Amino acid sequence: MTVARTVELEGHIIDSGMMARCFGAVMDMGGEFEVEEFEVGRHKHEETYCRMRVLAETEADLRAIVHELNQNGATVADPRDATLEAAPDDQVVPIDFYSTTNHPTYVRVDGEWHGIDDPEMDCAIVVERGGGGSTEGDVRARTKVLNAIEEGDLVVTGETGIRVEPPERPRNGGGSFGFMQGGVSSERPSESLISEIAGEMREVREEDGTVLVVCGPAIVHAGGRDALASLVREGYIDSLSAGNGFAVHDLERDLYGTSLGVDTESLEHPREGHKHHIYTISEIGRAGGIEAAVEAGTIGSGVMYECIENGVPYVLAGSIRDDGPLPDTITDAIEAQNAIREQAHEADLVLMLSTLLHSVAVGNCLPSTTKTVCVDINPATVTQLLDRGSAQAIGMVTDIGTFLPLLAEELIDDR
């Protein structure tokens, strides 16, 4: 038995790689294709159109192939509405639910295509119909993570009525933000890259966009704290995401002049080691939290201080290796994830600085259209983060302790 379905692709599908991935997927998965129509884009700005029949041995094989094609931008021809099925229970999805990519996605309901809110990968799509009728305005489709699914939610299943728009290669070059390359720019001069990142930050700021910075403790150890604090003060950072550890190291530096017990000025090791770390948490706890400690004058400098003073919101997520934690730290993983999700959805540019855990958590929630800069001294970390799928990303393997001062110099001192 052979089964078949017809799919269509449209756009800059050759140079963006969609066509290649679709042909490849059919062959890799044991199917066949028959191109029925192919209209190549003859110029840079002309789009290409392809309609092809996809054949497979079994319906199951065909569905698997069509799922893959769908995720790479193909839509089933002769569109029908998406299939909706009620979730059988809280946190339980129907069999064969549609699992999202992080690309812009459209779902067909009552004959109309609706863009989904907050594209995010590995979610279900839940459709809500308003009370007043079947007009587009009354239908809302959005991503929901598994633990947000409630009994009765109308969840999209199968591939019918779904359209995904993978990122297309920009027509005007992409500047330093490479197109889906996932590679690490280790062969590019560090200072030039930093100045491009600065340019991007300036641009986002001018357009009143949101720069989200994701921070690891190495920022403090390596000597990048003052530079980051000045970037917050000068308005280049609009939102901060970190773990308990980053905040404690930053605050310890203010209270004791040390970071994990090392005097960051004299480089001398007062040999009180971890004690300052615990003390810091204890003192902030006594004050009632970071904001209270700033108000009481206990804390007078640093990244967290500037966040409080300049009204920059932050999320501190807890982890099982934390000391304390601080009263500000969200210890429940789901609650923390939800707070991070909100930050991610609002960001126009994300700087991931020397933290794998928090960068992955943020990256999981990002649509593929958000510009991302990932800086780490470990190339494996940079590669892993870029592979998660931003269409426009810069990866930079460098020392955060020299990166941040040079970035701040570029943005602030050179004005």
Added chain:
Amino acid sequence: MTVARTVELEGHIIDSGMMARCFGAVMDMGGEFEVEEFEVGRHKHEETYCRMRVLAETEADLRAIVHELNQNGATVADPRDATLEAAPDDQVVPIDFYSTTNHPTYVRVDGEWHGIDDPEMDCAIVVERGGGGSTEGDVRARTKVLNAIEEGDLVVTGETGIRVEPPERPRNGGGSFGFMQGGVSSERPSESLISEIAGEMREVREEDGTVLVVCGPAIVHAGGRDALASLVREGYIDSLSAGNGFAVHDLERDLYGTSLGVDTESLEHPREGHKHHIYTISEIGRAGGIEAAVEAGTIGSGVMYECIENGVPYVLAGSIRDDGPLPDTITDAIEAQNAIREQAHEADLVLMLSTLLHSVAVGNCLPSTTKTVCVDINPATVTQLLDRGSAQAIGMVTDIGTFLPLLAEELIDDR
């Protein structure tokens, strides 16, 4: 002004490095020492005794030096009782609280030395007095992490009345468990090391001890799952600590024959990607948890299955990058840490397998006397874990997907 205090060291203090570290600390911290008495151990089994006066410019300097000496095994001569101070509030420690090492530690209360329960680093020591009087039996000293401190707890402050016993170099060689070397045995033949680890596991089992295994998802991806499951089944594992991700991958393999969507037998990628992962969580949630899913026959193989079938307790700790999570996963970081702490305190041998986050969380709670094996393909991970201070540790940079089958072969097939 010069201030001075007299300290004593006793034991195999030369070859264990304590004497060198104490002399070094005094010099590094700007102090002077005068050795008043020195009786060298003339043979391997004879102990060395040293009494020295330590001098510093200021009382603060002297205290810092004495703190450091104390942590390296020196005790203040002419011992007095430890100073106890009530915690001013919940989760707040008194100024100058004593921050613990992970070595066996004794505290002097009412003229008697009491060993502290559950040595663990970066904790406070809390002393509890029984109702009946001042006999040793009525006094209990134990470590408490900051968030467990309650208002009124009697917390040890300063260094007086504290004795630390850093590990001594074993007199009879240490086998493959090196003495405090913190190095990684990358130059040692892998098969020989595996057989030594097997020997150690056999020994712990014969003595009815507890082997705790800390598991990362790479175990499933790299093909070590069946071997680990058989070790659980055969009784070589007594306790398991992991994250939500490890359990889901293990269960997905049973439900769908895939791990993150890759068919682990045929190596083919069914291209359903992350969908199986989410499904698995959804299905286990529907069943009501892992145990219920095993009982219902939904799950019939794997590491988690064998844990349920063989009554091996496990802790699954949540993190902000989790999908789901499973109903079994503890999402609150503090609650999860407390569960891990209990596992760590009971363990006689800990195998840390391909996970940095969970290994650090377990390692934070371990006394320096617990034997530890750390296996990871990333040498940086192994080094970081060994540096946290087990006195007897094996670090092995290898592929978990070949390590576990060879270990299982050694323990099970070769009987």
Added chain:
Amino acid sequence: MTVARTVELEGHIIDSGMMARCFGAVMDMGGEFEVEEFEVGRHKHEETYCRMRVLAETEADLRAIVHELNQNGATVADPRDATLEAAPDDQVVPIDFYSTTNHPTYVRVDGEWHGIDDPEMDCAIVVERGGGGSTEGDVRARTKVLNAIEEGDLVVTGETGIRVEPPERPRNGGGSFGFMQGGVSSERPSESLISEIAGEMREVREEDGTVLVVCGPAIVHAGGRDALASLVREGYIDSLSAGNGFAVHDLERDLYGTSLGVDTESLEHPREGHKHHIYTISEIGRAGGIEAAVEAGTIGSGVMYECIENGVPYVLAGSIRDDGPLPDTITDAIEAQNAIREQAHEADLVLMLSTLLHSVAVGNCLPSTTKTVCVDINPATVTQLLDRGSAQAIGMVTDIGTFLPLLAEELIDDR
């Protein structure tokens, strides 16, 4: 001024990525394209044909674009003969010489296309005409590295008359040898991958092909020496490439039972350290080389021993960090490179085992059509080697000390 040239592509150019790379290159380099004809391959086995006009502002820009298109498989339409220019001096190339890729390449001379011998990247193409006339048989085109260029050599310049055939996506799947993916299979179960590699080796052997193994010293330290020796003995290895260090460690193990002074059986360190290493070189030198030492009975086991006994040729290349070196080691870098080049050109399958330097040296000389397996515990090494451009490559991040025994078991014990 606008200049233009017409180029053609033919083959499986969509799914192999050539079309996407060509469109991308034109846009990235500031040019325009006009597709004049496009005949899509409608089925898996049908080829696609594209003819397009490429436009640029200046002749220099156009040449740069056409160079790039050429390297990705496009040929200038209306073909003319390649331009040949005599090398002005030994080791000096004419201005604008054609620098090769490692793909199969054809050059047009006297109206005929000639495949070049030994495709290798970053070389010049030198054309030799025989005495007898202009028939194809009398023309020979081959790659020459810079230092082999002799005054008067006819070197190809420009892009005219050059055709490159980048690898096409295999129509029948590629098994575990991925198509140009350059990725590392760290998420695939190790044992399954090993058995696929064994299958490939068996196949090459049955077809009387040549397996070249490139060896690093870690093979001996990590315990893979006996397994590799048995593979040589059983005829699975046809050629060996290594450094002086690998050979010395292998021989030291035979002479002293140690590797860099560590007893590889008992794991005890006889504490003679590097002395055995120097002794070994001294003893082989006294005997007059490895073959002489085997004949004299001084050496009786190991990888080098089996090479001698089984007539497996080897190249030992010297480096500036060597001790000694052995009399067999080629200390001149150019001479060593030439010997390695010969090995690489003859190989049908290359196993690169735990050495970056020697693997890069071999990889530099390989055509893109040679199957390659790269095994290292360091993912960065594996990635770097795969990026150099084999079309069919397996990268495996694992421990060579467990990999080789499992491979030998698969090939030898399981017969």
Added chain:
Amino acid sequence: MTVARTVELEGHIIDSGMMARCFGAVMDMGGEFEVEEFEVGRHKHEETYCRMRVLAETEADLRAIVHELNQNGATVADPRDATLEAAPDDQVVPIDFYSTTNHPTYVRVDGEWHGIDDPEMDCAIVVERGGGGSTEGDVRARTKVLNAIEEGDLVVTGETGIRVEPPERPRNGGGSFGFMQGGVSSERPSESLISEIAGEMREVREEDGTVLVVCGPAIVHAGGRDALASLVREGYIDSLSAGNGFAVHDLERDLYGTSLGVDTESLEHPREGHKHHIYTISEIGRAGGIEAAVEAGTIGSGVMYECIENGVPYVLAGSIRDDGPLPDTITDAIEAQNAIREQAHEADLVLMLSTLLHSVAVGNCLPSTTKTVCVDINPATVTQLLDRGSAQAIGMVTDIGTFLPLLAEELIDDR
């Protein structure tokens, strides 16, 4: 049978770790010790003296133990002259030759102790007697690597008459150059460390010492070339050691504004790739070498240019992965090693910048007393280099492309 020998240690042997290592070695190697006399240094500046009898089962065991003690600073009591034996052949050492450490070493000949010239590890010691008699001035002892040994050379065998002086812990603190710690200062702020390194360079310059810089190609890729060139121009670098690749990248940047084909200013990739690299070698070859190319005005900037202009000598060592190489490159490994050896012996401070191969080659020739700074973005490289045994070393994991500009700023701009 029990055999015994008496050894002595003297100096700051407790805090420098020598005493601990000697006791440890005796126990690890199955021996026993009896301390016969022990006079502890009571103050920081007082030395400790120890005389102990070492016992073992067999003469062979005893010799192995005494060898180990000797390498850690113990000398056999009741000293006799060193045993000298003639080398049986060129490049062949007598059985039981003494293999050197990299510490200052003394050998007893004709009743007098003679310091050996050029301490270097893994060498033989050759003693030369002058014509005029047995006075100290007429005896010369020096290290010789295996390939420099000539038939008849008087080579020291056994341990008798040898005294090694392992580095002692400095009495006045060591500044940022840690004492034998072999660790990497990842927890120290990058900018502070850079300023300490600058201070050290300034000091060496004031004392007319020699700063040797060892350079990898990443310096050019990452954007550190101009800064390094300015350091050469300003007289902070006295000697340079690198491979062919570094020099070609530096020269290509001058000739074409690219580094491996990437335009380092505009960040655009002219897509000529490796062609510029080969061209550069060809052009320098045509000119007759780097100096000739500078004189002819072909080369007008960069690190190599400044070396020529400022008379800074350089060694370019070849390797099997080189293109070309340049006429200046020494292609024979032994010849290159000898040139590197001379550089190493003359250096007072060595900066190892982003190259493992060349840093190891230099490090192999350094005495343990030479100050060393090792900078690399890969922590494994830094660790490996520090482990080779400089007593005073700084390891810094950072980006060479930001490190060099900050270092140059510190040294040049801030004057």
